[in-house]
Amino acid sequence: MTVYVLVQVLATVVPLLLAVAFLTLVERRVMGAMQRRQGPNVWGFGGLLQPFFDGLKLLLKEPILPSTADQPLFMWAPVLTFLTSQAAWAALPTSSAGAVSDLNLGTMYFLAIGSLGVYGILLAGWASNSKYAFLGCCRSVAQMISYELPMGLIVLTTAVVANSLNWTVLVETQQWVWFLLPLWPLGVIWMICCLAETNRAPFDLPEAEAELVAGYNVEYSSMGFALFFIAEYANLILMSTVTSLLFLGGTGAPLAILSFLPGALWLSLKTLLVLFMFVWVRATLPRYRYDQLMTLGWTVCAVALLFML
Amino acid sequence: MIEYLGVIVYFMVATVLGVVMFWAATQCSSQRLDLEKLTAYECGYDAFGEARSPFDVGFYLVAILFLVFDLEVAFLIPWALGGVLSGWAGLAALLLFLAVLVVGFVYEWGKGALDWNSPETL
Incomplete structure (x- = not known):
């Protein structure tokens, strides 16, 4: 039993890491084409082969432990961030066969792990004992928790519609009509929240190169940095997958006659579509100002969502 | 509870993977450390002041408000599942709960707690 689960987990983690590697390439190529x-x-x-050489290069770089840093915390922070970016995948039904662990509280689990993601960043910023890292982590954490609120409300609303917190049931409810059609205002807010939650442009203030150089991970080199980087992109893929599951019908085929194709294929296609939108947004929009960002999150989104509910 | 086995295994695999990657990097690379490299990065200057400096109280405020409202979402979730069963009484209770929260939200908005530019109004 345990061995079977282990195989299942590895069958999710390894493709995910490969996907992260290629996503970095896709992003650079697509942005290159757009610019x-x-x-x-x-x-x-x-x-x-570019992503593999990048990975190899990062592996061979010199890891630095700053002398002023809180060293145990400094070393565990990237591992924790990596862990939280991977763990949420356990409950997602990535194929028609279901998830690694088909939890009845699947969406709650996703939200819980999402909240835990803040800790890795908080630890990294605090343990680095550097001003840039600390400011970056403050911004990052405030932004992420602010946008977790509308996120929770959106998930809650879909749970009301599907009358379940189980991902599989949520997907089955969308068999006839995707949630995006009846709930499109939610979909729009959800996309904004995803962008803010993953610290992506136009909400990438935590790593604003011009003012904070890189944000909370400024003191990290080598694999420490790589783990943060992987976690960030894994979160991006996670958010895209969750978007497909919540609003685009997940593993279901768009037309009934196309349902002979496997659900995993449809999910991948939908996820790729959402990912492409993320990259598109990054290539298109300028960065927000921080006060505007917080105001948007707390007033506009929260009020709109409470009314929706 | 058996379905949580996947979650536990997932946690273990991810932790081991992270630690191994971090450890591999320390083994594969050559380290030539000096004092300049080991001090905190501050755009090439010698670091001045402490990183543990006072920071904007706004961040703290956001965290506190987040706690309250996230708890609210957590309380709403049981209703989202059982709401259909509890009928009009359930809906009325929910609306009462939301009304109390909206009053709180309007109050904090009026106080300027959501206005990032003017923390001095607090």
Whole structure:
């Protein structure tokens, strides 16, 4: 039993890490195309080997433990961030067969793990004992918790509609009509929340290069940085998958006659679509100001959602 | 409870993977440390002042407000599941609960707690 579960878990983690690797490539290529430049295209066919060389390079870089840092915390923070970015996948039904662990409280589990993600960032910013890292972590945490609120309310609303917190039931409810159609205002707010929650442009203030250099992970080099980076992109993929599950019908086929194709394929296609939108947004929109960001999160989203409910 | 086995295994796998990756990096790379590298990064200057400095009380306020409202969401979840069964009485109770919260929300908004630019109004 345990071995079977272990195999299942590995069958989720390994493709996820590969997906993260290729997502970095896709992002750079797509943004390159949108900004009329090339992007990485030398290694492998059209740059396909680029992510692996990047990973190798990060592995061979010199890890630095700043002398003023709180060292145990400093070392555990990236591991914790990595862990929380992976753990939420346990409950998501990534194929028609269901999830690794099909929890009745699946959506609650997702929200809980999402909240835990804040701790890794908080630890990293605090343990680094550096001003930039600390400011970056303050911003990051305030932003993430602010947008978790509307997120929780959105998930709650879908739970009311589906009358369940189980992901599988949620997907089955959307068999005939995707939640995006009746609940489209929620969908719009959800996308904004996803962008803010994953610290992506136009809400990437925590890592605003021009003022904070990189935010909470400024003191990290080598694999410490790589783990944060992987976690960030894994969170991005996670949010896209959750978007597909909540609003785009998850593993269900868009038309009944197309349902002979496997559910995992449909989920992947929908997730890719959402991911592409994330990259598109990053290439298109300028960065928000921090006070505007917080005001948007607390007033506009919260009020709109309470009315929706 | 058996379905939580996947969650536990997932936690273990992810932790081990993270630790192994971190450890591998320390083994694979050469380290040439010096004092400048080990001090906190501050755009090339010698660090001045403490990183443990006072910070904007706004961050603290946001965290406190978040606690209250996240708890509210947590309280709403049982209604989301059993709401259909509890009928009009359930709906009335929910609306009462929400009304109390909205009063609180309006109060904090009026106080300026949500206005990031003017923490001095507090």
